[in-house]
Amino acid sequence: MSSQGAGVVIIGSGQAGAEVATCLRQMGYPGRIQMVGEEVHLPYRRPPLSKEYLGREVSLESLAIKSGAVYAKAGIELLRGVRAVAIERDARTVRLEDGRVLAYDALVLATGGRNRPLPLPGAEASNVHYLRTIEESHAIGEAMVPGKSLVVIGGGYIGLEVAAIGIKHGLKVTALVRGPRVLARVTGPEMSSFYEGVHRQAGVDVRTGVTITALQTVAGKATAILLADGEIIPADVVVIGNGLIPSVELAQAAGLEVGDGILVDAHACTSDPHILAVGDVANHPNPLYGRRMRFESVPNATEQARTVAATICGKALPYRPIPWFWSNQYDLKLQMVGISEGYDDVVFRGEPASRSFSAFYLKDGVVIAADTVNHMQDFMAAKQLVARGRPVDRARLADTALPLKSLFED
């Protein structure tokens, strides 16, 4: 996929798109690089939007992954605040909403995703928020006035992180979770129970297994959440964390193979070898788990970006990720590695009550995933255990007197 003059066009200016652009230069790509983004901002880090930034601990400037001068110096053209509307594969061009047409030798789809809406009456009210962008984080931050009632809908990372910041800012916080437990999509029942306890202790009214029938609105503002059992929960501010819908429409309209995301191979190529996909939107064959997977995480974006850049530069760097995720709530740093789905045994290392412990998920004696809370040493070692995929001694795994590293030093 050598340069024939048109260069690389990247659609999407999130963490994945930005990383592809700079990795291309690091790998010596000499051609033109154009990055098209719907947002007006320089590429920025999203994780702090529900954590340190919402908690007013870090500045807006600190969110930018790199300064504008870095892109300029590297000859990376940023087309900001503009949407790509069509891919013309035969002509190898991308059409933008303002009429511009960009030619490409290689096209990278880093389109990410958008908030999954909550299909309920009243969810369109002006004080009902979602959280993906800087503007959305600002809107939630401004609404976080001490003493007000915040209702968080959803028990995933976003919901729980926003609940924790709400408590920090002195709001009365209720978390409504449809499933039987929080973090159900990403962890086991023991860890869910620990986090429910942490939030309740901090003052959050955590309700699991609830069915919401509607949001009550007055003059376009939500005033309460109506539950199926007849209960009415007053709300001044509502934040919905209902997950992400991958933005596959451009790819789909261009006739590329899509499923849960845009389907790519180990080299991040789509069904058109001149078009690659990366990050939240890309569905890749995962060698560790032996099936197709799509991850929504920064490490996935940055690591897969290297595969994309290598492919475009004519080098092979097949994508073999060990997925990992992090979430900060209160004083707790949760770090997760691997995917626990299908585990048949769980081993705890340390006591949850100490607020520094780990849970290891095993299948056939092999560690397939781990959750660590305030325990960086275990997290680093857990990455190795998951990558190695060899059976471990569960008694030694649980023995806090033995450094975890010793499990793979022999």
Added chain:
Amino acid sequence: MTRIVYIEHDGTAHQVDAENGTNLMQVAIDNLIPGIVGDCGGACNCATCHCYVDPQYLASLAAPSQDELAVLDGLLNPQPGSRLSCQIKLAPELEGMVVRLPASQFF
């Protein structure tokens, strides 16, 4: 401005002059130096900005925090000069400091 020399695992050297107060991870990223990833943005969460500081400069650095020590303790390839580059702020006394980068930030 302070001059820092980053040396990649394969020996490639990058000499950069950067503003005091900036951290070593951001300086590497802003200068497109391969070998520093910085996934978590400097929150001491990911250990993908690990570097080895030349011994003669170690004493000039502020001691690592408890969070950073925990990360360093978990590294598989630690050396006496191991630090997280996101936790080191540029200052005049670091002029000329040599920072070596590991073969990989992932394993």
